[in-house]
Amino acid sequence: MTExxxxxAGWLEKRLPIVSVFRREYVDFPxxxxxxxxxxxxxxxxxxxxxxxxxxxxxxxxxxxxxADAFASIETIDRRVASGWLVRAIHMGGVSMLFAxxxxxxxxxxxxxxxxxxxxLIWLTGTGLLAMVMITAFAGYILPWGxxxxxxxxxVINAVNAVPGIGHPLASWLLGGDGLGDVALHRFYVLHxxxxxxxxxxxxxxxxxIHVSGSNNxxxxxxxxxxxxxxxHPYYTSKDGLGICLFLAVYAVLxxxxxxxxxxSDNYVMANPVVTxxxxxxxxxxxxxxxxLRAVPSRLGGLVLAAGSIAVLFAVPWLDRSPVRxxxxxxxxxxxLPVLFFSFFMLGMAGMHxxxxxxxxxxxxCVAYWYAYFLIMLPLLPKIEKTYPVPVALQGxx
Amino acid sequence: MIGGLLSKRETMTSDQPSSPSETEISVVxxxxxxxDVLASVTVGLGCAGACALAYPFLDSLNGTRGENAAxxxxxxxxxxxxxxxxxxxxKWRGWPVFVQRRTPDMLAAxxxxxxDQRLRDPASTIMQQPKDAAxxxxxxxxxxxxxxxxxxxxxxxxxxxxxxxxxTSGHYACPCHGSQFDAAGRAFKDAPAPYNLPVPPVTMLxxxxxxxxxxxxxxxxxxxxxxxx
Amino acid sequence: MRWMLLAxxxxxGVSAHASTSEQRGFKVFRQVCSTCHSxxxxxxxxxxxxxxxQDQIKEYAAQHQVPDGLDxxxxxxxxxxxxxxxxxxxxxxxxxxxxxxxGSVPPDFSRRAMTxxxxxxxxVRMLQSYAxxxxxxxxxxxxxxxxxxxxxxxxxxxxxxxxxxxxxDGTPATxxxxxxxxxxxxxxxxxxxxxxxxxxxxxxxxxLAGMYVLLLLMKRRVWxxxxxxxxxxxx
Ligand code: HEM
Ligand code: FES
Numbered sequence: 114m115t116e117x118x119x120x121x122a123g124w125l126e127k128r129l130p131i132v133s134v135f136r137r138e139y140v141d142f143p144x145x146x147x148x149x150x151x152x153x154x155x156x157x158x159x160x161x162x163x164x165x166x167x168x169x170x171x172x173x174x175x176x177x178x179x180x181a182d183a184f185a186s187i188e189t190i191d192r193r194v195a196s197g198w199l200v201r202a203i204h205m206g207g208v209s210m211l212f213a214x215x216x217x218x219x220x221x222x223x224x225x226x227x228x229x230x231x232x233x234l235i236w237l238t239g240t241g242l243l244a245m246v247m248i249t250a251f252a253g254y255i256l257p258w259g260x261x262x263x264x265x266x267x268x269v270i271n272a273v274n275a276v277p278g279i280g281h282p283l284a285s286w287l288l289g290g291d292g293l294g295d296v297a298l299h300r301f302y303v304l305h306x307x308x309x310x311x312x313x314x315x316x317x318x319x320x321x322x323i324h325v326s327g328s329n330n331x332x333x334x335x336x337x338x339x340x341x342x343x344x345x346h347p348y349y350t351s352k353d354g355l356g357i358c359l360f361l362a363v364y365a366v367l368x369x370x371x372x373x374x375x376x377x378s379d380n381y382v383m384a385n386p387v388v389t390x391x392x393x394x395x396x397x398x399x400x401x402x403x404x405x406l407r408a409v410p411s412r413l414g415g416l417v418l419a420a421g422s423i424a425v426l427f428a429v430p431w432l433d434r435s436p437v438r439x440x441x442x443x444x445x446x447x448x449x450l451p452v453l454f455f456s457f458f459m460l461g462m463a464g465m466h467x468x469x470x471x472x473x474x475x476x477x478x479c480v481a482y483w484y485a486y487f488l489i490m491l492p493l494l495p496k497i498e499k500t501y502p503v504p505v506a507l508q509g510x511x
Numbered sequence: 512m513i514g515g516l517l518s519k520r521e522t523m524t525s526d527q528p529s530s531p532s533e534t535e536i537s538v539v540x541x542x543x544x545x546x547d548v549l550a551s552v553t554v555g556l557g558c559a560g561a562c563a564l565a566y567p568f569l570d571s572l573n574g575t576r577g578e579n580a581a582x583x584x585x586x587x588x589x590x591x592x593x594x595x596x597x598x599x600x601x602k603w604r605g606w607p608v609f610v611q612r613r614t615p616d617m618l619a620a621x622x623x624x625x626x627d628q629r630l631r632d633p634a635s636t637i638m639q640q641p642k643d644a645a646x647x648x649x650x651x652x653x654x655x656x657x658x659x660x661x662x663x664x665x666x667x668x669x670x671x672x673x674x675x676x677x678x679t680s681g682h683y684a685c686p687c688h689g690s691q692f693d694a695a696g697r698a699f700k701d702a703p704a705p706y707n708l709p710v711p712p713v714t715m716l717x718x719x720x721x722x723x724x725x726x727x728x729x730x731x732x733x734x735x736x737x738x739x740x
Numbered sequence: 741m742r743w744m745l746l747a748x749x750x751x752x753g754v755s756a757h758a759s760t761s762e763q764r765g766f767k768v769f770r771q772v773c774s775t776c777h778s779x780x781x782x783x784x785x786x787x788x789x790x791x792x793x794q795d796q797i798k799e800y801a802a803q804h805q806v807p808d809g810l811d812x813x814x815x816x817x818x819x820x821x822x823x824x825x826x827x828x829x830x831x832x833x834x835x836x837x838x839x840x841x842x843g844s845v846p847p848d849f850s851r852r853a854m855t856x857x858x859x860x861x862x863x864v865r866m867l868q869s870y871a872x873x874x875x876x877x878x879x880x881x882x883x884x885x886x887x888x889x890x891x892x893x894x895x896x897x898x899x900x901x902x903x904x905x906x907x908x909d910g911t912p913a914t915x916x917x918x919x920x921x922x923x924x925x926x927x928x929x930x931x932x933x934x935x936x937x938x939x940x941x942x943x944x945x946x947x948l949a950g951m952y953v954l955l956l957l958m959k960r961r962v963w964x965x966x967x968x969x970x971x972x973x974x975x
Contacts, residue, residue: 146966171568188781188850191932193575196567198933199940203567343966351959354557358955362948369941373854381851381930508970549961553954560947575824584822 138324143342144349145330147507151221152328152349153356154214160357161211161364162316166309168204176256178302180295183258184383205375206368208250210360212398215243220454223429226438227329233430235326238319240426245312247423250398252305258298259380260390266293266301268393275412293386333438334503341507392467400464401457404476405483407468418480425487432487435495442501445494449486456482585724587716590655596674596681600660603723606740607660607668608711609696610721613681617694618653620680631698632707638738639663640710643728649695649710651728655721657713658696663739664688664704683708706739759909762790765925768918770800771905773849776841776896778829781850782929785823789932790925797823842882844895853923853930860923862888867919870898 126133175194177186190197219239222228228236251269255262270293274284287304289296327336336342343349367374379390395403405422406415425432440446456479463476586603588610593599598611620626627633635645643651650656660668667687674681683692691699696708711734712726726732734740766787769777784801788794805818806825829848831837837845853860866888873885873893883893900915900922907913927934 167568171571175571175574185781189575190571192781192786193783194571195573195575196570198937199567200571202937347958347962348966351955351962355952355955355959358948358952362945362952365941365944365948369937369944372937378851378854381854549954549957553951553958556947556951556954560951563947 140344140346142324142345143336143339144328144345145336145507146341146343146348147330147332148328148349148352149331150352150356151217151225152330153353153360154218154221156353156357157214157360158211158218159316160360161207161214162312164203165207165211166313168200168207169306169309171200172204173306176302178256178299180258180298180384183256183298187257202368202372202375205372206364208253208396209367209375209398210364211246212250214360215246216398216457219243219426223453224440224450225329225331226333226433226435226440228430229433229438230430231326232322232329234322235319236430237427238315238322240423242312242315242319243426244423245308245315247399249305249308249312250396252301252308254396255298255301256305257380258384260382260384260388261377261380261393263293263384263386264389264393265395266297272406272412272416275416277413329438330507331439331441332504332507333442334505334507337506394465397461397465400462401460402464404460404464404468404472405480407464408473408476408480422480422483425484429487429491432491433495434492435498435500437500437503439503442503443494443498444501445498446490449490449494452482453486456480456486585722587720587722589719590721591719598656598671598673601723603659603711604734608723609656609658609660609671609708610723611656611658611671611681611694613648613654613656613694614674614679616679617674617681618648621648621693621695623680626693629699629701630693631700631705633697635697635707637706638736639707640737641712641726641729641732643726644710644713647695649697649707651713651715652718655715656695657711657721657723659709659711659734659740661709661740662687662690662704663698663706663708664690669708709734709737709740759907759911760791761921761924762928763792764907764909764911764918765921765923765928766790766792767905767907768900768922769849769925772899772918773922774827775830776837776846778831778846778848779827779850779929780829780848782827782932783824784821784827786932790928794823801825842895846896849926849929851930853926860927863926864919864923866894867900867922868915 125131172190175186175190175197177183187201190201192198194200222236222239251265255266270284270288273287274280276283287297287300288294289300330336377394377396382390394400402419402422405419409415409418435443435446437443440450459475460479460483463472463479466472468476584604586601588599588601590610590612593610593612595612595614596617598609600607600609602608632639634647635649640649648656649658662669662685664685665687667685669683669685669690669692672678672682672684681694683694683696684690685692685704688703690702690704692704692708693699696710698704698707711723712729712732714722714725714727716722769779784797787797787800792800801821801823804821804825804827806821806828808817808819811817829837831840834845852863856863858865866886869886869888871885871887873879877885877892879885879893883895884897885892886894888894900918902914903912905913905918911917931937
């Protein structure tokens, strides 16, 4: 043996340079110096997701995925398992916190043009993550086998079934037969945690591609040199840390003092296949898409619109033709985009009300705007928009 | 405001920006201790918070703990159906419990000369039974033996060899790694099981009815406290 | 968590002798409601959360029988309930409950405070809203006049009457008192850990407030360095 390790770090470094890679990517990594707090939401999403996965593992230990015992096992966790109520509260609160965070995170990316070259892949993996988080949330919501679980699942499965061609086989694969029963519940359980763990993998891709292109910033202008950047640590570790503290405070208020906001009380009644609860409302984070589903008087039409409203997000990097990234310097987008955010909010409101007179029209209007924004405004606005001059350096921009 | 105050005594450590200017270097000498206190308190409190967060998760692993405490889980077994030399297996607390009726030959075999030398704990000195079973027949009455049928080696259920014409003693042999026990559950030397089979708390209600779970002769006995189950 | 609950007990001045509204409500449930209503998801042992002692819980459980498989003849057999068993229903099955109550099943109480529209407040009011039906008013068979119900009648005969039970602590058992105590009990069955939840929440928020101050100081100190660098560059 000629080679003798001088010290432990050197030995590891030669074989697996995790320490230096970590240092390069998460300590010294140059970040634009002018990021605002909206850039902390990615970190919030990570925290929420981490808590979800952790609490999920400990819930799974006490959960039973059978029609006979699912509801009772959740009751046992909530009432009798040591600290079980807290573990469950962390999991339930985490979902709302994650969705809220993701919606802001996406809004930020839209506003500052973070999806444009060279960040298309970050946006694509991000949208993929949103879809996966939705699937996970949907599957997870079935597990307690309450009335809302059962009827929410019924409605969604029938919707899938209604898709011509692939709908029926897809629903049948999901259910393992036709009915929403023991087999289906077991599958949703597996689907729930398999998708959840896959999310972790996709996050790795998402973050890796951020580290290739570097972060965008509120001006949308690339940093011009070392004066425009600061090392990730301690600048953004301290800033994100502060943000995470606030994020956790909101999270805590929700689970400790407002837990009723997190659940629909009907889900505390065990699933009953012969009684549909009076008003089925989705969880708030699905409400906008639920409103789209009901916006048109056609089953297939609603489905296509709802699925399309998410699908269109994938195309955003190629729909927006403007060379200017940040909406700060785009007078028209600066108006059009907040209107989109408002539409999304109103769709959410509509989704939580019965689809009758005022709300039905609100959802129709908003869904029309949703599509108009992505399919018409993004490609065409640049043709008429006179953008403001963009700054040359980031110094003095914070 | 606070930032402004602090910045006057600011100093650089390893986490300085890429190109330190002269001003910064010049303040190094006047480095106050305070910054390190702040940093370590923050990191320390952060770690404490993370530990506190782990509490509910780890606590939940205890499951529905404490629920079995003070549970009345005695069972009664009718002995009239057990023929001399035979045993039945009943379930108590989820464990297999052997209930045997002994023949005079089996009782004699328990006291056969030379047997004690081959046993690990012939006099039941190790706490594997209530006080009223710490005798030569390891039971409340000599004719009836009651043992938790879990091998003290690694937990398999030993097989019962009833007395036969060739061997009238009756004994237990564990299928897993060959441990041997006599009819009173005493472990033989030269085999892996280190302790005698546990005796549960037993009360004879009538000569033909036994209660498992409560010991009249040793009311303070708790099976959870024995050497090994 | 135990010490926190202890602290809470001390703060709330709960002593071993005074009975709480929840405990009195449990007595109402036990003596009145439980003849028809179930607690499917609450175990006898859970009642320790109300401050009942192990002996009280055992005594209560011991008055009930639970199914215990089949006997030697293949007939269903029962045994005395243990603290770990669920309190469950007074009826052997849904059909039997329906049979005994003019075709409707008395609702389960485990989460009733959560699932009832109007919550516990409505239940408390409903229990006190029985009255003589106005002259000429015809009620469907098996139903009773109750002004809290949307249609003015309910399938449950008036369950509470003044002085129907007696409280150990000497509280007069008026209908109003019993209804309110029962409300407190239902609130507890629906949210058994509410007190702990609030207490832990306060500790968590205090901790986060402390962390916030520290992190704010850290962040300001770090970022002020940048301003200083800028300033020196601009010379
Ligand atoms: C599980 C979900 C997600 C996690 C954990 C996550 C995490 C992160 C993190 C840590 C960052 C860097 C910090 C930041 O810029 O905020 C980031 C950046 C980004 N994310 Fe996500 N993300 C998620 C979902 C999404 C979604 C749904 C989208 C959009 C469809 C998205 C789009 C982006 C973009 C475009 C960036 C780059 C921003 C920039 O460089 O300015 N992400 N993400
Ligand atoms: S377990 Fe019985 S001999 Fe090993």
